[in-house]
Amino acid sequence: MTPAPIAVALDAPDLETAARWASLVTPHVTTVKVGLELYLRYGPDVIASVRGASGVRVFLDLKLHDIPNTVAGAARAVARLKPAILTVHAGGGPAMIRAAVEAMPHTQIAAVTLLTSLSEADLDQMGVNGPPEDAVRRLSALAVGAGAQALVCSPREVAAVRSEVGPDITLITPGVRPAGAASQDQARVATPEQAFADGADLLVIGRPITGSADPGATAAGIAAALRRTSAATGRHH
Numbered sequence: 001m002t003p004a005p006i007a008v009a010l011d012a013p014d015l016e017t018a019a020r021w022a023s024l025v026t027p028h029v030t031t032v033k034v035g036l037e038l039y040l041r042y043g044p045d046v047i048a049s050v051r052g053a054s055g056v057r058v059f060l061d062l063k064l065h066d067i068p069n070t071v072a073g074a075a076r077a078v079a080r081l082k083p084a085i086l087t088v089h090a091g092g093g094p095a096m097i098r099a100a101v102e103a104m105p106h107t108q109i110a111a112v113t114l115l116t117s118l119s120e121a122d123l124d125q126m127g128v129n130g131p132p133e134d135a136v137r138r139l140s141a142l143a144v145g146a147g148a149q150a151l152v153c154s155p156r157e158v159a160a161v162r163s164e165v166g167p168d169i170t171l172i173t174p175g176v177r178p179a180g181a182a183s184q185d186q187a188r189v190a191t192p193e194q195a196f197a198d199g200a201d202l203l204v205i206g207r208p209i210t211g212s213a214d215p216g217a218t219a220a221g222i223a224a225a226l227r228r229t230s231a232a233t234g235r236h237h
């Protein structure tokens with residue numbers, strides 16, 4: 001069975017748990033994601049541990065956000081780990097995004113538009129008025145103009161972003177929750193089936209999989225649901 005376009009967020013308290021989750025889900029998904037919790041605790045060694053023998057794609061979600069020179073240095077520092085994807089914040093601006101792209105020619109640089117945990121009310125308080133979709137579209141265009149090959153947005157905005165940036169940019173959506181699952185601290189959410197049907201290329205899913213009794217079986221179940229969506233919509237990954 002072809003693995004599904006899912007990046008499982010390995011937000012684990014320790015390396016053993018992360019490596020166990022990675023080995024359980026790896027037959028069913030293309031990618032595992034290492035974020036701040038794991039990377040700040042264990043550093044670069046974590047990448048080899050979760051990659052394991054399978055050689056699954058590793059998505060390094062560090063959400064870099066600093067001046068261009070500092071981001072370029074940070075990107076060079078992790079380039080030897082050969083992550084498939086590295087995140088930077090689109091809000092760091094075009095020069096910062098370009099610095100990351102130039103520092104890591106063999107990694108997809110993904111620009112995070114607006115965090116999926118932010119509600120419309122939060123955004124309003126932050127001075128981002130109007131529908132989140134408008135700001136996400138603007139940040140997407142800016143990031144792609146600066147060379148980003150991928151974007152991170154909520155599944156609620158993915159169709160709008162696709163129409164903004166065209167077919168060649170990889171769209172990554174966290175904030176994915178199977179029907180009936182708790183949204184937890186995520187605000188702008190949709191189901192895996194909806195995210196995929198609307199144009200997401202890679203679905204980031206953490207706790208609904210890793211917090212379940214059997215992460216391997218849960219990942220396999222979501223992968224099967226995506227295959228059914230693919231058959232029903234004619235959209236392939």
Ligand SMILES: O=c1ccn([C@@H]2O[C@H](COP(=O)(O)O)[C@@H](O)[C@H]2O)c(=O)[nH]1
Nearest residue numbers: 009035114115116174175204205206207
């Ligand atoms: O806007 C964003 C950007 C990144 N994330 C990351 O995705 C996962 C989501 O985990 P869940 O357990 O499925 O909520 C997590 O690692 C975040 O750091 C995001 O949620 N939103």
